[in-house]
Amino acid sequence: xxxxxxxxxxxxxxxxxxxxxxIIVRPEEQVLDDTDRYGIEIALxxxxxxxxxxxxxxxxxxxxxxxxxxxxxxxxDKALYVDDDSLKGAxxxxxxxxxxxxxxxxxADIVIFGTESTDGYSGTVPQQVSRFLNLDCISYVKAxxxxxxxxxxxxxxxxxxxxxxxxxxxISVTAGGVxxxxxxxxxxxxxxxxxxxxxxxxxxxxxxDQNLEFISIEALENSKNGEKIIDEGEAFxxxxxxxxxxKVI
Amino acid sequence: MAVPYKAPVKDIVFGYEVIDSYNVLNKISExxxxxxxxVIPTMEECAxxxxxxxxxxxxxxxxxxxxxxxxNVTMPEEFVDAYKKFIEAGWASISLPEEIGGxxxxxxxxxxxxxxxxxxxxxxxxxxxxxxxxxxxxxxHGNQEQxxxxxxxxxxxxxxxxxxxxxxxxxxxxxxxxxxxxKQDDGTYKVTGTKVWITFGEHxxxxxxxxxxxxxxxxxxxxxxGISMFIVPKVMVNDDGSxxxxxxxxxxxxxxxxxxxASPTCVMEYDGSVGYLVGExxxxxxxxxxxxxxxxxxxxxxxxxxxxxALQGASQYARDRVQGRPVGMSKEDAKKSTIxxxxxxxxxxxxxxxxxxxxxxxMYDNQLMxxxxxxxEGELKEFGEERCGILTxxxxxxxxxxxxxxxxxxxxxxxxxxxxxxxGVAQYLRDxxxxxxxxxxxxxxxxxxxxxxxxxxxxxxxQRLLADVNKVIDEMNEGGEVLSDLAQKLKVEVDRLSEVxxxxxxxxxxxELVDASAGATPYLKMFGQVLGGYYMGKAAILATKKLExxxxxxxxxxxxxxxxxxxxxxxxxxxxxxxxxxxxxxxFNIKAESF
Ligand SMILES: Cc1cc2nc3c(=O)[nH]c(=O)nc-3n(C[C@H](O)[C@H](O)[C@H](O)COP(=O)(O)OP(=O)(O)OC[C@H]3O[C@@H](n4cnc5c(N)ncnc54)[C@H](O)[C@@H]3O)c2cc1C
Numbered sequence: 001x002x003x004x005x006x007x008x009x010x011x012x013x014x015x016x017x018x019x020x021x022x023i024i025v026r027p028e029e030q031v032l033d034d035t036d037r038y039g040i041e042i043a044l045x046x047x048x049x050x051x052x053x054x055x056x057x058x059x060x061x062x063x064x065x066x067x068x069x070x071x072x073x074x075x076x077d078k079a080l081y082v083d084d085d086s087l088k089g090a091x092x093x094x095x096x097x098x099x100x101x102x103x104x105x106x107x108a109d110i111v112i113f114g115t116e117s118t119d120g121y122s123g124t125v126p127q128q129v130s131r132f133l134n135l136d137c138i139s140y141v142k143a144x145x146x147x148x149x150x151x152x153x154x155x156x157x158x159x160x161x162x163x164x165x166x167x168x169x170x171i172s173v174t175a176g177g178v179x180x181x182x183x184x185x186x187x188x189x190x191x192x193x194x195x196x197x198x199x200x201x202x203x204x205x206x207x208x209d210q211n212l213e214f215i216s217i218e219a220l221e222n223s224k225n226g227e228k229i230i231d232e233g234e235a236f237x238x239x240x241x242x243x244x245x246x247k248v249i
Numbered sequence: 250m251a252v253p254y255k256a257p258v259k260d261i262v263f264g265y266e267v268i269d270s271y272n273v274l275n276k277i278s279e280x281x282x283x284x285x286x287x288v289i290p291t292m293e294e295c296a297x298x299x300x301x302x303x304x305x306x307x308x309x310x311x312x313x314x315x316x317x318x319x320x321n322v323t324m325p326e327e328f329v330d331a332y333k334k335f336i337e338a339g340w341a342s343i344s345l346p347e348e349i350g351g352x353x354x355x356x357x358x359x360x361x362x363x364x365x366x367x368x369x370x371x372x373x374x375x376x377x378x379x380x381x382x383x384x385x386x387x388x389x390h391g392n393q394e395q396x397x398x399x400x401x402x403x404x405x406x407x408x409x410x411x412x413x414x415x416x417x418x419x420x421x422x423x424x425x426x427x428x429x430x431x432k433q434d435d436g437t438y439k440v441t442g443t444k445v446w447i448t449f450g451e452h453x454x455x456x457x458x459x460x461x462x463x464x465x466x467x468x469x470x471x472x473x474x475g476i477s478m479f480i481v482p483k484v485m486v487n488d489d490g491s492x493x494x495x496x497x498x499x500x501x502x503x504x505x506x507x508x509x510x511a512s513p514t515c516v517m518e519y520d521g522s523v524g525y526l527v528g529e530x531x532x533x534x535x536x537x538x539x540x541x542x543x544x545x546x547x548x549x550x551x552x553x554x555x556x557x558x559a560l561q562g563a564s565q566y567a568r569d570r571v572q573g574r575p576v577g578m579s580k581e582d583a584k585k586s587t588i589x590x591x592x593x594x595x596x597x598x599x600x601x602x603x604x605x606x607x608x609x610x611x612m613y614d615n616q617l618m619x620x621x622x623x624x625x626e627g628e629l630k631e632f633g634e635e636r637c638g639i640l641t642x643x644x645x646x647x648x649x650x651x652x653x654x655x656x657x658x659x660x661x662x663x664x665x666x667x668x669x670x671x672x673g674v675a676q677y678l679r680d681x682x683x684x685x686x687x688x689x690x691x692x693x694x695x696x697x698x699x700x701x702x703x704x705x706x707x708x709x710x711x712q713r714l715l716a717d718v719n720k721v722i723d724e725m726n727e728g729g730e731v732l733s734d735l736a737q738k739l740k741v742e743v744d745r746l747s748e749v750x751x752x753x754x755x756x757x758x759x760x761e762l763v764d765a766s767a768g769a770t771p772y773l774k775m776f777g778q779v780l781g782g783y784y785m786g787k788a789a790i791l792a793t794k795k796l797e798x799x800x801x802x803x804x805x806x807x808x809x810x811x812x813x814x815x816x817x818x819x820x821x822x823x824x825x826x827x828x829x830x831x832x833x834x835x836x837f838n839i840k841a842e843s844f
Binding site: 182186 | 287294
């Protein structure tokens with residue numbers, strides 16, 4: 001079985017993000033999006049069951065490839081990426097197109113995503129990829145049970161539902177559903193010799209247009225300023241009254 | 250709330266360059282490809298693990314501690330869970346040989362990981378730390394059967410190990426231990442006696458604990474020459490590796506203590522427990538010595554860890570706390586200022602920060618010398634052995650003393666909020682206080698430096714170290730105005746240290762041993778202070794080069810830290826000189842009852 005996990009390298013969230021004309025400025029060194037660790041964890045659990053190969057696929061400026069290395073350190077077997085200037089600021093449909101084509105090159109049976117990237121937040125790529133690949137999409141997976149069969153529990157607007165995992169599908173995983181493993185020291189060392197391969201965009205069958213126009217970016221205004229309560233010995237009473245008013249207590 | 254721990258990975262990686270670890274280790278065939286490509290990902294992932302798993306439960310361990318009921322020691326639940334994750338991630342075994350399931354990395358690599366793990370949670374780290382001692386003992390001196398039976402699960406962390414030396418009447422002097430081991434017909438021994446202060450002697454994180462116990466076989470020579478070492482499992486291990494019966498090993502009580510509350514300190518009773526002799530009878534203490542250097546360097550590292558952790562909290566607090574108008578600041582500006590704008594607060598912070606750097610370089614270099622001693626050949630091996638001998642007591646004592654002092658300064662930065670438990674900084678002071686005591690008290694380290702290390706090769710070993718310091722001074726003299734200015738200041742202190750060393754040497758030759766011993770502790774402190782200057786000089790040379798190459802402000806600050814150390818902290822070294830040479834008279838001219 002081939003399992004493919006789409007993972008994104010993003011600027012280290014510990015640092016402040018900077019934008020150039022609405023597009024995130026990506027430093028040479030980017031890290032693995034924490035959201036993707038959940039998807040990788042599920043892939044690694046499935047790997048143990050099916051003796052599958054786990055491939056990381058990624059689109060975006062490769063830089064030092066630290067984020068991809070981090071994915072390999074967790075235990076994935078190899079990584080493929082597309083890094084092409086023409087994809088700068090790509091919309092989600094274009095991204096889905098590129099990732100679908102990459103997934104095809106790995107003969108993926110199962111394609112796994114985090115729910116949405118920490119720097120982009122579009123949250124639509126997994127569904128779009130499932131259409132490109134003509135596979136069922138099981139979105140918002142929050143738990144996995146591996147027995148004889150594999151069942152997935154997905155978050156729904158009403159609560160949750162359990163589905164049996166088909167042999168071929170696209171899965172998007174919510175954060176917090178599983179506990180991503182910490183890389184084992186030996187895996188950290190082994191990752192250095194795992195293959196990371198660049199795929200040229202020109203070799204992929206891209207059928208969509210870059211049909212998104214960027215207009216502007218503005219900082220969100222605070223919708224409401226908080227109220228300042230000056231404590232002259234009675235502040236606690238004011239707060240209690242407020243909380244009562246809000247029916248919190 | 251305590252400030253979330255963020256491991257100083259960049260500083261750690263810089264440390265590996267300061268001590269020239271890559272070039273030195275590449276001379277050893279096993280480590281010929283040791284490079285930044287190994288160090289950086291290792292430190293980053295160890296940092297992530299420690300920040301997310303170990304640091305958040307440090308305060309829980311402190312407040313809840315370990316508890317005992319009916320001889321069973323219970324750890325806080327979070328520790329049991331964290332230990333499971335810890336062994337899955339394999340951090341305990343990176344520097345153990347590959348043949349026994351370790352990561353096969355140099356000991357030097359565990360300098361950084363030990364620093365990170367210990368800062369995140371000192372008490373937690375003691376469990377795998379003591380296991381490491383037991384593993385080395387069995388690996389170096391055990392027979393094949395013992396290795397096969399005990400090592401795999403100790404190395405994987407499935408079981409932990411302990412070191413049982415101390416008894417109520419035997420602390421610094423182990424010659425007086427009374428635990429006895431009687432030989433049985435089947436070749437095993439029956440071990441009977443009481444051991445005290447046994448770290449992680451009992452706990453519920455693993456299903457078995459392998460105790461290494463020092464005991465005397467009846468009829469063996471008096472004193473330290475008659476001590477043997479035994480493997481005594483808590484639960485017997487069958488030949489197929491499964492667990493058998495309990496082995497009459499019990500934990501009678503655990504100590505209430507100042508710090509490291511989540512590390513149970515146990516009184517252990519052995520009541521005819523089955524013990525397996527390690528190596529030969531009466532060689533137990535010699536075997537201990539082979540592992541001692543590693544353990545002592547680790548304990549020095551604990552001082553570094555506490556100081557480094559306390560600094561993080563203190564510097565964050567100083568950036569947040571608004572109080573007082575800094576001298577020379579306008580009223581308007583003062584509204585936005587915090588206590589970090591007061592010169593005195595800055596002095597405290599930079600004092601801790603530059604000591605932390607100096608301590609780190611010393612500790613890592615000591616480990617590098619251990620690698621040479623264990624893995625190199627010929628002259629390089631001899632060099633490692635000699636240098637390691639001198640550095641180890643200094644790493645252990647100078648750094649662990651500073652750990653306490655600097656954690657205390659960090660509390661001072663907070664003011665009252667440092668003294669209350671809520672901010673978490675007080676825990677570093679309490680936890681750090683054990684390091685000057687165990688693994689040979691710092692007083693014993695000072696005597697070791699003076700009576701065993703100073704005379705090595707008729708004092709030539711010491712001279713070679715001082716010559717290396719002078720080489721760095723020469724290099725600094727070639728490195729431009731700032732460096733050559735610092736070189737002169739370093740020179741003054743090294744020369745003073747050389748004089749004092751000669752004085753001590755001659756006292757010892759004259760047989761005035763009490764006079765010499767009276768100066769042991771100030772001598773060790775002076776030595777540490779000067780070695781700090783040596784490493785900070787090396788750091789300044791490297792940072793100057795890197796600054797030119799990269800223009801990164803970070804290196805400018807490194808130069809400032811070296812400058813501060815050499816100009817403002819190093820001169821304390823000379824201050825010790827008069828205590829070193831004062832002799833014994835004043836100390837003994839006060840009657841014991843007058844104290
Ligand atoms: C929390 C904790 C954990 C420990 N863990 C372990 C463990 O896992 N295993 C284990 O075996 N032990 C352990 N110990 C014991 C520890 O190693 C001893 O406490 C230490 O060796 C000192 O022995 P002592 O306490 O008997 O002090 P003493 O030896 O009585 O020393 C008291 C003082 O006298 C000084 N002194 C003693 N002899 C000399 C001398 N010859 N010259 C100059 N000064 C001297 C010492 O420096 C010290 O200041 C632990 C102790 C503690 C507190």
